[in-house]
Amino acid sequence: MSAPPTPRTAPIPAPAPSIARNTPAALPRRRGVGLLLVVLGVGLVALALIAAGRGQLAIAPAEVLGSVLDRIGLGGIGGLPATPEHPSGEVALWSIRFPRVAMAALVGASLAAAGALMQGVFGNPLAEPSVDGVSAGAAVAAAAAIVTGVEAFGPWTVAVAAFLGGLVTTLLVYALSRYEGRTEVVTLLLTGIAVNAVCSGLLALLMFLGDTQSREQIVFWQLGSLNGTRWVYVAAVAPAAIVGLLGAVALARRLDLLALGDRSARHLGVNTERTRILIIVLVALLTAAAVSFAGIIGFVGLIVPHLVRMLVGPSHRVLVIASALGGAVLLVLADLVARTAVAYADLPIGMLTALVGGPVFFWLLRRARAQAGAWA
Amino acid sequence: MTAAGLVGVAALEARGVVVRRGGRAVVDRVDLAVHAGTVTALVGPNGAGKSTLLSVLAGDVRPDAGEVVVDGRPLGDWKSGDLARTRAMLPQEHRVAFGFRVAEVVELGRAPWRGRPEEDHDEAVVLEAMASTDVGHLAARTFPTLSGGEKARTALARTRAQATRIVLLDEPTAALDVGHQEAIMEEVRQEAAEGDAVVVVLHDLSLAAAYADRVVVLDEGRVRADGPPAQALDADLLSAVYRHPLDVLPHPHTGALLIVPRRSQVSSEVLP
Structure with missing residues (x-):
């Protein structure tokens, strides 16, 4: 090649000056992750102690704490009383209040974690069990188990039916709303409308077929309530919720890679098909854990992960853990309001979360649209 | 991580690869051996099968016939x-979901390196990939707030951070301005100089001529020319392949x- 060097036309531009643009000396880190987790953790414990003391029979938080310490073998620490002053206090705490607070925390954590997982696997911030009809699907299956009186799994029958219903509905929604490897917002929401419509029809049918007692139980679900929670219910829900939450944390890093799309995730070594199936099973497990005894409590799985993302970013490991804690806090608080806002009345908690969650969902829709420029 | 011991063995090889779509072979009996330390450019008109061939090499698309061999x-x-x-x-x-x-x-x-000794260098590798x-x-x-070119460069930085010996790039320069195109191709050359095997799909033939060791011209799924730029980029062949x-x-x-x-001169006459 003849290459007479002339200064005016250098063959290859000098290494682009832009390359030297200020690269940071260290990677920028999201701040406040640790703080958020500590605040949520401490907040959950404090709120639980306060919530357990509130109600028709008021028990001071110090008395609640004393009673808890006594039960776990640390009685007398800090001069706290081993049992509440009120003669019925101890019974009220341990047979009514604590099971209910524990259930609220489990259900809230399960719903919020399920929401975070669904959003991750759909790659879409508007996915949520109650929006997509997964909660409704689980409730239909559980209602069917009640109405038909099937007892294939003994006292676990309803929970197992809810799990299967949730699993089938999640798979269905997933299959219906995916198109060419992605889930568009509109498709997802329309799928949710269709699934919810079918499920409410089926629920209506089951209520029509059922006797008074099962009808009452189904109505109780649809409204969502933690009223009448007993330890045995908590014991039924806890294993599913705990397995679901641990699984969610274990799969969280892979969800970050799924955010790049299936192809890129595969190139980074993720078995995308297996990961998706595992996550869908976890979502069904968590949703069933939440739905089986507490009924349909909407929007927790939508709002909590969204708030967490706004505070500390979308990395799923932090998102799943913080969402679970945040969901627990939110639902313990919501349940406290549900049973204390109106004297001698127990408001349905699902009604409360819908009243607050509906407008927030609307706001999220507006926000998502503004950011996308148009519906993607 | 050196190519020692692999001398003579192609880093990446396609053997008789055929991909059919709707009864038509979009990749037709392609043989391609890519060696460490080289940049191979795939060029050709739209629908020539460049991206499909790259997908086969990456393992995204399973060929209807033939096979891909890595190391x-x-x-x-x-x-x-x-x-x-x-x-x-x-x-x-x-595309990246979420902010x-x-x-x-x-x-x-860096995800594939988690739990390995190389993980210790994560931060340095990421910073270096972002700088380059x-x-x-x-x-x-x-990510969602970036321009098209910035997104493309971020995605390229991600593949750089992966620190692999084989690099497949599907139009890395498509959304970039001239300055960034040259800078990115310089970077690609540098990767090859460090011993990587690079396959890159390009639309800009002059860019392919300047930076590739070897150019493969594809048309209708077939290899029409394969060799050093001066040999593969033949005016008659290109005119036939591009129908222009x-x-x-x-x-x-x-x-x-x-x-x-x-280009016809007509367009300049309408200018004042």
Whole structure:
């Protein structure tokens, strides 16, 4: 090649000056992750102690704490009383209040974690069990188990039916709303409308077929309530919720890679098909854990992960853990309001979360649209 | 991580690859052996099968016939983790769900190295990858707020961070301005100089001529030319393949190959 060097036309531009643009000396880190987790953790414990003391029979938080310490073998620490002053206090705490607070925390954590997982696997911030009809699907299956009186799994029958219903509905929604490897917002929401419509029809049918007692139980679900929670219910829900939450944390890093799309995730070594199936099973497990005894409590799985993302970013490991804690806090608080806002009345908690969650969902829709420029 | 011991063995090889779509062969009996330390450019008109061939090489598309061999082992025999530490792929589309920051997206490229000694260098590798693709100043920006070119460079930084010996790039320069195109191709050359095997799909023939060791011209799924740029980029062949007359000219001062389409002069007459 003849290459007479002339200064005016250098063959290859000098290494682009832009390359030297200020690269940071260290990677920028999201701040406040640790703080958020500590605040949520401490907040959950404090709120639980306060919530357990509130109600028709008021028990001071110090008395609640004393009673808890006594039960776990640390009685007398800090001069706290081993049992509440009120003669019925101890019974009220341990047979009514604590099971209910524990259930609220489990259900809230399960719903919020399920929401975070669904959003991750759909790659879409508007996915949520109650929006997509997964909660409704689980409730239909559980209602069917009640109405038909099937007892294939003994006292676990309803929970197992809810799990299967949730699993089938999640798979269905997933299959219906995916198109060419992605889930568009509109498709997802329309799928949710269709699934919810079918499920409410089926629920209506089951209520029509059922006797008074099962009808009452189904109505109780649809409204969502933690009223009448007993330890045995908590014991039924806890294993599913705990397995679901641990699984969610274990799969969280892979969800970050799924955010790049299936192809890129595969190139980074993720078995995308297996990961998706595992996550869908976890979502069904968590949703069933939440739905089986507490009924349909909407929007927790939508709002909590969204708030967490706004505070500390979308990395799923932090998102799943913080969402679970945040969901627990939110639902313990919501349940406290549900049973204390109106004297001698127990408001349905699902009604409360819908009243607050509906407008927030609307706001999220507006926000998502503004950011996308148009519906993607 | 050196190519020692692999001398003579192609890093990546396609053997008689055929991909059929709707009864038509979009990739037709393609043989291609890519060696360490080289840049191979795939060029050709739209629908020539460049991206499909790259997808086959990456393992995204299973060929209807033929096979892909990486380091002498058929692609199907690789564990996904090992493969992710051996080859990286830059797709044409750059999408990231949720508001991940640029630095976080690039860090995802380190995922295959988690739990290995190389993990200790994660931060240095990520910073280096961001500097070489000129996205360091965007580190704290969220991906959805970036321009098309910035997204493309961030995605490229991610494949750089993956630190693999085989790199597949699907139109890395498509959304970039001239300055960034040259800078990125310089970077690609540098990777090859360090011993990587690079396959890159390009639309800009002059860019292919300037930076590739070898150019493969594809048309209707078939290899029409394969060789050093000066040999593969033949004016008659290109004119036939692109269905438009093209001239291949040496740069008046440097002798570098310039490929320019022949244009009618009509358009200039309407200008004042």
